[in-house]
Amino acid sequence: MSLDQLSGQLLVGLINGSFYALLALGLSIIFGLLGIVNIAQGAFYMAGAYFSWLLLQAFGVNYWAALVLAPLAVALLGVALERTIIFRVYGPDHMSGLLLTLGLLLIIQGLFVYIFGANARPYPVPEELRGGWDLSFVFLPKYRVWTVAISIFVCLTTWFVIEKTSLGRTLRAANENPVLTRAFGVNVPALMTFGFGFGVALAGFAGVLAAPLYTVSPLMGADLIIIVFAIVVVGGLGSILGAVITSLSLGIVEGFTKVFYPQGSHMVIFVIMILVLLVKPAGLLGRER
C-alpha cells in the first residue's frame, strides 16, 4: 500500500463524503422544518444530474450554468410536489411522510427510466477542470478537488445562513415551534415550502457535480440514499452539523477501508451505525422528535 494509493482513496472518500454531506444536509433541513423523511432525496439528486445533461444536450447550456439552473429546476419540481401532495401529510406522524416520499420515489424514478431508458449517459468534464496537479505523492484531478471544495463551501454557507442570519433564526424557530412562530406573524407554510425546495435543490446540485464523475443514470441515487439514511441515523436526524460531519468523516473512513479491505468499504457505515445505536440510540448529536 503506497502513499499514492492511500491518498487516491482518501480523495475518493472525500468526494463520496461530499455527496453524502449535500444529500444529508438537504435531508436534515427537510426533516427539521417539515418533519418529513424524504426517501426520494436520491431521486432529486438523479433529477439534477439529468437536468444538467438535458441542458447540455438539448440547449447546449454548459456545466457552469447548469450548476445554477439544474438545482433551480429541481427546486421547482420539489416545490410543486410540496404544494400539491406533500403538505397533506404534515403532522405528528412521521411515517406518513416517509411512505409518501417512498411512493414519490417510485414515481420519479419510474418516470425517468421510462423517458430516458435505463442506460447511463455520459457527461463530459468541463474544459476548465480537466487534468490535474501532479504532486509527488499523489495525482489530484482538478475536477475531483473542485467537487470536494464546492461541496464543503455550500455546506458551510448553508450552516452559516442557518446559524447566523435572521432567515436562519426564523428557520430554526419554525423548526422548533412552528405554531408559535406563526403566531408571531411569520408565514411558516411558505417557509416550509422554501425549505423543501432548498433541501431538494441541494440534492440536485450534488447531481450536477456527480454527472461528469459517475455518468447519468436513473438509478444513480438509489443506493446512495440508504447510506445517507444510515448517516443521519448516526449523526442524528435534524442535526445539521451532525449530518455534515458524519458524512465527511464517513467518506474518509470508507476511503481508508477501501485500501485495506476493499469489500468492506460499502459496509463500514452500517457497522458504525449498529455500534453507535447500541451505545447512543438517538444518534451522536440527535434529539428524538
Added chain:
Amino acid sequence: MATIEVTGRKASPGVSSITKPVLWSIGLLVFLIVPFLVYPVFLVKMLCFCLFACAFNLLASTTGLLSFGHAAFFGSAAYTAGYAAKAWGVPFEVAVAIGTMTGFALGLIIGFISVRRQGLYFAMITLALAQLVYFLAFQLPFTHADDGLSGIPRGYLLGFLSLDDNLVMYYTTLIICIVGLAVTYRIVNSPFGSILRAIRDNQPRAISLGYSVDKYKIMVFALSAAMSGTAGALKAIALGLATVYDLHWAVSGDVLVMALLGGTQTLLGPIVGAILVTVLHDYLAESGLPVPVLIGTTFVLCILLFRDGIVGELKRRLRL
C-alpha cells in the same frame, strides 16, 4: 384496533356473518382452479409474495412497526434453501425448513438491534441493516454475486411427488401459504398477539405491568422473518433461481407497498396487495407502461385517501 376478522363471529349486521365464509370459500375455489387458466409458475411466484406480504404484516399489524428491510430474510432464505437443495441435495421439505430457520435466525439478530426504536428510526435501521446483509451477500462465495445461484432443483414432495410438475408445485405452495395464513391468524388472535397489541397501543403501560416489551417484539419480528424466509425458500425452489437482487431494498419496498396497499389491519389486505403488485409487475411489463409509476401513484393515492389500504377501504364502505 387490529381486529383480524376471518369468520363471522362478530355480531355486525347480517351481511358479514354470511358473506365472510362465502367469500373465503369462493376465494379458495378460485385459487384451486386458477392454475388451469394461468401459467402456474407465475402463480407460484405470486403466492410466494402473498406469503411474504402476510409475514411482513404479521409484524406490522401486531406492533405497528413497518420494517424496511424484510428483503434480507426473503433473499437470505432463498440462498440457503437453494444452496441446500442444489449443493447438498436435501429434500424439498428440508430446504424450505432451512430457509425458514435462516429467516428466523437473522430475524432474531436484526430484531434485537432494531426493536428498541419505533416508527421512523426503526424503519431506517431495518433498511440499513438489510443493506448490510445485501453487501455481505456479495462477499460470500457461494452466492456467486452477480450471476446468482441457478439450477436449483425442485425435488420431490414427500419423497415421491415430483415438484417439476408445475401443478404439483403450485398446489404445494398453495398449501404452505394457507398454513402460513392460518399460523398468522393463530398468532394474531392468541394471548401473545393481544399482548403485542397492548404494547403497540400503550407501551409505557405494558412496561409498568411487567412485560418485557423488547422480548415480545423480537419474537414476533423473528416469526415474521421466519415466514418471510419460507416465502423466499419457496420462490428460489419454484423458480430455480436465487439472486442478490432478492436481498435488494427494492424488494423490501415492494413487500411494504403490497401490505400497505392492501391494508395492514386485515388478513386479506396484504394478499390483495401482493396479487395486485405482482400482476402489475409481470403482466404490464410487456406492455411498456412504466409499472413503478403506476404502483407508486396507486400507493401515493392510497396513503392520501385510504385509512387502511384497499381492503380496509372496501370494508369500511361495505360494512357501514
Added chain:
Amino acid sequence: MTEPLVEIANLQAHYGSSHVLHGVNLTVGKGEIATIIGRNGAGKTTTLRAIMGILGKRNGSIRIRGEETIKAQSERIARLGVGYVPEERGIFASLSVADNLLLPPVVAQGGMSIEDIHALFPNLRERSRSPGTKLSGGEQQMLAIARVLRTGASILLLDEPTEGLAPAIVQRIRSAIEAVRQRGQTILLVEQNLRFALRLADRHYVMENGRVVDVIARAEVAQKMDCLQRYLGV
C-alpha cells in the same frame, strides 16, 4: 369604553371532539386593560388561543380592529398588531436570548427599541448570548413579554404572566405592564392571581365552563369582592 379593538361575539371552540368554549362574549377597547379570570379549566387560555388563531375549530365572531378574523390564519392575526405571550412562555431553546428577542417580526410602527427593552429589563442585556432556556422562570417571562413589545404590536394577549414567579419579579412585570399601558397599548390579560389582576385592569371578565358569566368593572370590584372570590374558588 373607547373604540373597541377586540370584539368577541358568541365564540365557540372545539379541541378535537370536545366542545370547550360555549359562546364567549368579550370586548376590549383601545388603551384598556381587561382581564379574564376564573378557575383552571374555565377556558381562559383557550379564549386567548382562539383570538390568536392557534386553535383549530372556532365559530362565532372575533373582530380585531373591525376586521373579522374567526377563520384567519395566525400569521394574519399577528400582522394586525396582536402580540401573544403564551402561558408556557414559548422561549425557543435553539435560539439565544438575543435571537429570541429579534425573532418576532415587526408588525407595526411604535415598537420598543432594543435599548428601551434593555432599560426595562436589564437582565436580558446581560444574558444576551445565553441559550433562551438557560434563563430563570422570571427572566423567561420578561423575555416573552419583551419580544412582543419590540414588534410594535398594540394589542397584547398575556396568559398568566405571573404564574410561579416570586413577588419581586411579579412587581417587575406589573411595572412593565403599566409602562406598556402608558404607551397606549391594549392588553387582554389572563390571570389566576386575583390581586395582580385587580390592581391593573379596567374590567374583568369572569369565565366558567367555557362561557363568560360575569363582567365586573373596576369601580364595582369592592362591592363584588365576595362574588369574585367565589368564582375563583378562593
